[in-house]
Amino acid sequence: MTFQQFAPVQLDDIDGLLALYREVYGSGYALPIGTDPAVMAREIAAPDTTWLAAREPGGGRIVGTIIGTLDARERLGKLQGLVVHPDARGTGLAHQAVRQLSEALLGGDRAADSVYATARTNSTAPQRVCLSAGFRALGIFPNLRKAEQHETMVLLAKHRPGVLEGRLPVDRVPAGLADLVLALHEAVGLPGQPLPVVDHEPLPARRAAADGAELELIGAPRFVLRRIAETLPDPEQRFYPFHTPDTMLTSADGGYEVYAQLNPSDGYCALIGATPSEQGRQSEPGELSGLSGPSEPSGLSGLSEVFETVIAKLAEHGASHLEALLPLDSYQDLRLLLAHGFLPAAAYPAMRRQGEGWRDYVVMARSLQPLDFRGLSIDAAFQPFTEQYIEQWKQQYLNTHGVFQ
Numbered sequence: 001m002t003f004q005q006f007a008p009v010q011l012d013d014i015d016g017l018l019a020l021y022r023e024v025y026g027s028g029y030a031l032p033i034g035t036d037p038a039v040m041a042r043e044i045a046a047p048d049t050t051w052l053a054a055r056e057p058g059g060g061r062i063v064g065t066i067i068g069t070l071d072a073r074e075r076l077g078k079l080q081g082l083v084v085h086p087d088a089r090g091t092g093l094a095h096q097a098v099r100q101l102s103e104a105l106l107g108g109d110r111a112a113d114s115v116y117a118t119a120r121t122n123s124t125a126p127q128r129v130c131l132s133a134g135f136r137a138l139g140i141f142p143n144l145r146k147a148e149q150h151e152t153m154v155l156l157a158k159h160r161p162g163v164l165e166g167r168l169p170v171d172r173v174p175a176g177l178a179d180l181v182l183a184l185h186e187a188v189g190l191p192g193q194p195l196p197v198v199d200h201e202p203l204p205a206r207r208a209a210a211d212g213a214e215l216e217l218i219g220a221p222r223f224v225l226r227r228i229a230e231t232l233p234d235p236e237q238r239f240y241p242f243h244t245p246d247t248m249l250t251s252a253d254g255g256y257e258v259y260a261q262l263n264p265s266d267g268y269c270a271l272i273g274a275t276p277s278e279q280g281r282q283s284e285p286g287e288l289s290g291l292s293g294p295s296e297p298s299g300l301s302g303l304s305e306v307f308e309t310v311i312a313k314l315a316e317h318g319a320s321h322l323e324a325l326l327p328l329d330s331y332q333d334l335r336l337l338l339a340h341g342f343l344p345a346a347a348y349p350a351m352r353r354q355g356e357g358w359r360d361y362v363v364m365a366r367s368l369q370p371l372d373f374r375g376l377s378i379d380a381a382f383q384p385f386t387e388q389y390i391e392q393w394k395q396q397y398l399n400t401h402g403v404f405q
Contacts, residue, residue, distance in 0.1 A: 006052040006064070006100055013053060014040050016062040024083050030145045030266045033067065033081055048072060051081075052101060054093055063088040066097040068105050070112055071241045074352060077105035077115035078242050082126065094126070099133040106160045113353060116157040118144070121376045128379055130156045136187050137381035139180075139346020140389055143321050143367040145266040150320070150369050154382050155346040164188055167350045168357040170329045172197040177334065179388035180344040180362065186384055188349050196328075203339040204304060209312040214252035217317055219262075221246035228259045231275050237299065238273040239352065240325050245272045247317075249310055256303060258310050264318025267369075271324045276302025300324065301332040307340050311366070320368045327352075328360040342366045343392045346385065 009017065014037050021034035032039040043049045048071070054064040067081040079101060084094050098117075105112045117135065119126040131137065135156035143150040167190070173181055178198040185195060218224065224245050232238045238245070238259070245259040261270045276299055303310065311322065324342065326333050345365040350358030371393060378386060 004055045004057065006054045006066070006097055009044055009051045009053045009062075009065070011041055011044055013062065014044075017053070017065060020062050020065060020083055020085060023085060030151075031081075034083070043067065043069075050101060050104065052097065054088075054097070056088075061085075064093045064097060066101050068101040068115070069242060070105055070110065072110050073235075074239070074241055075111070075113040076241050076351070077102070077112035079105075079115060079117040082117075082129075094129045095132060098129050098135075102133055102135070102158055106158065111160060113163045113358065114157050114159040114348075114350065116155065116348065118153040118155055121152045121154060121378050124377045124379045127154055127156070127382070130158075131379065131381060134158050137379065137385065138184070138187060138348060139363060139385045140378070140382055141321070141323075141345055141363070141365060142371055142373075142389070143267075143369045145263075145268050146320065150267070152373070152376055154378065155348070155363070157348060159350060163350045163358055164190060166357045167193060168354060168359050169194050170196040170360060172199045172331060173328065174198075174203070174331065174335050174338055175200045176203075176338040176392060177328075177344050177362065179391065180347055180385070181328075183384035183388055184347040184349060184360070187347075187381075199331075201335075203335055206339050206341070207305060207308055209308040210306070213306070213309045215306075215309060215313050216250050216252060217313055218248040218250065219246065219317075220248075224248045224259060227257070228273060231257060232259075232273045232299070240270055240272045243270050243272060247314075249313055251306070256306065258303070260314065262314065262317065262319055267318060267320030269314055269319035269322045271300065271322060274299040274303055300326075301336050304336055304339075307336060311340065315368055322366045322368070324364045325361055326364065328362050334362070334364065337364045337366075340366070341396060343389055343396065345389055 017040065021029050029035055033043060044051050048069055050068040052066055053062045055061060056063050063085040065081060065083050066079060069078045082094060082097060102115045105115050117130055119130055135158045138157055139155040141153045144153045145151055173196045175198050181196060224247060227248060228238055228245050243261045245261055247260045247262040249258040256275055258274045259272045261272060324337055342364040344362055346363040348361045351361040352359050
């Protein structure tokens with residue numbers, strides 16, 4: 001059967017889109033963009049969103065859809081919501097959708113420097129659709145979101161020609177990121193890019209969560225959005241594309257604030273930025289707990305005394321997968337996260353423009369659920385990223401050195 005070309009959807013297509021998502025996912029789709037008519041209407045009308053659909057000839061039933069969003073300021077695109085009706089599978093519709101929309105985002109008047117997507121691991125098919133469209137495998141997110149169960153996803157990205165060649169070098173990384181850097185080097189395929197020095201400096205001690213600590217959680221999205229703009233006015237300090245902070249954690253004395261996007265229904269939590277603790281303000285230059293310098297934009301390294309308490313509070317309010325997005329050269333922030341059980345899950349080369357070049361980023365993840373890779377189907381392109389994650393996890397949680405006395 002031949003289907004119509006992908007074309008923009010209209011507001012009166014929402015019922016047809018809902019029917020398609022229900023047909024494919026039942027009640028298990030985790031995101032409101034496929035379940036909430038109000039959210040869908042806002043996305044369709046948003047100027048930086050391109051929502052396409054393909055229709056069955058004659059009746060006009062929607063049998064395929066995909067959504068692309070552009071962050072014009074950061075020159076970054078995102079693909080999501082790819083769905084193809086069972087009746088249309090095997091027709092090349094998914095390949096057409098990904099290729100058409102990614103090329104439009106990378107080649108339009110406001111061209112993105114790169115476009116990324118996440119793909120499911122219940123089958124290799126969605127991964128290979130992206131790979132065949134020129135996307136590169138860049139990482140894996142175990143237990144990313146909970147739908148019917150905690151689901152593992154993979155990260156892929158596609159760059160505009162010439163962008164990867166402008167990657168800025170990274171001087172050094174903590175030893176825990178060495179294998180991720182090698183996996184990135186293999187995936188991007190730029191032998192001229194110098195590898196960072198691997199620093200084996202011991203990580204700081206992991207401080208336990210403080211019992212009875214006075215820590216308040218504020219779940220007022222509009223207030224949190226205003227607050228982070230006031231306290232972290234530099235966009236680099238709160239860089240997390242397509243994420244909006246809706247939750248704030250603060251000590252009772254106001255000594256520090258942590259901003260996050262938290263979805264208790266599926267357990268996903270992104271740490272977006274922080275102001276330093278009083279201990280951080282008083283520490284000596286160069287100490288781990290010191291105020292972040294220019295290469296430490298998130299401010300997390302100023303929270304070493306209280307970081308585990310922050311994680312415990314987020315878990316208490318539904319977080320089961322925690323993420324932080326950091327430049328690959330944010331040495332002190334990365335050391336703090338490694339010390340507190342965050343593992344390098346994915347790399348994003350040339351993610352953000354800085355001057356005449358592009359800065360590499362890394363996604364650090366901590367899952368509060370047991371890992372279970374049984375039944376997953378992952379394309380071999382992701383093997384280096386997956387194996388380094390598993391090895392880091394084993395070292396973090398199964399290392400018996402010092403246990404037997």
